[in-house]
Amino acid sequence: MAMLYIPRCLNRGIRNLLLQQRSFSAQPIHQFNEDDIKEKLQQFPGGSIDLQKEGEIATLIINQPERINAFTGTMILELRDRVEELESWTNGKGLILRGADNTFCSGSDLNTVRAISNPKDGMTMCMFMQNTLTRLQRLPLISVALVQGVALGGGAELTTACDFRLMTSESEIRFVHKLMGLVPGWGGATRLVQIIGYRNALKLLSSADRVRSAKALRIGLADKILPSSDHNWCMEETQKWLSHYIKGSSKVIQAIKNVAVSGRELPLEESLRNEKCIFSTMWASPDNLKALSTVMKHK
């Protein structure tokens, strides 16, 4: 669940209202019995999704470098567990999503794909991943995908579940779905339209062209190009870039992410009500009172 922070000290009416609002983000997009698909995905092991927390920034690592970090069945399950863990990380502020070994992700593992290439499994896998990536997208953390090497197919879709994308001058994002007789199924098309607009998204999906970093920056898919591909340097630069957006207390950063998600996802009136509720948790809060007690000049 992407959780709003709801202080216990609020009066009962406001607290109940906030709890109701919170249940909006906790609702899975698709409600279905997950047992069958979980059992199926367990049969395709390999690789891992690793979670590291360092201070206020967590890093999720897609880890199967021998297959360019392709997603196996168990990695799909592990991603969900890791996202769930991040949902209850109350002190966190930022998240970096990256692949192991200087590349991002080559999409679904084709061995897994072949084994579940029937309508029923395809549909439940699609719903499972859409639920997970929606939860990832709604985490109250500011998230950035560090795209080194390639982000192909499902890998390209994954980048769109983050708030921002940093690429290296050598990396590329490519929606190859058309070449496989498919459309994105992990929510990637919907999110791509939100990020770069209908016309640009349609061009990328219908051409299956590779998007190198300069073009990605131009059309708003990437937020920065890192000039070196050296892994340690890229990670340091990504942390530096992210740290600009996560200065301040975790409650303030999480509230900012929540109002932004609300603005993106909810109809106007509902979003305004949600913003009011979140605002009410921040007004006269310790962070707010501390700021007011200092002499402020925003020069």
Ligand SMILES: CC[C@H](C(=O)O)C(=O)SCCNC(=O)CCNC(=O)[C@H](O)C(C)(C)COP(=O)(O)OP(=O)(O)OC[C@H]1O[C@@H](n2cnc3c(N)ncnc32)[C@H](O)[C@@H]1OP(=O)(O)O
């Ligand atoms: C599109 C829909 C679907 C979804 O989930 O929505 C998908 O994502 S399906 C997967 C789409 N991705 C692909 O089709 C990737 C195909 N592979 C490639 O294009 C290349 O391997 C590439 C560009 C990723 C990497 O090329 P490079 O020359 O750097 O390395 P190799 O080709 O030698 O790859 C090393 C090794 O990895 C295996 N590999 C790569 N990607 C996958 C994958 N997605 N699933 C399974 N295995 C993958 C590749 O076959 C090589 O294995 P080897 O045994 O050494 O031949």
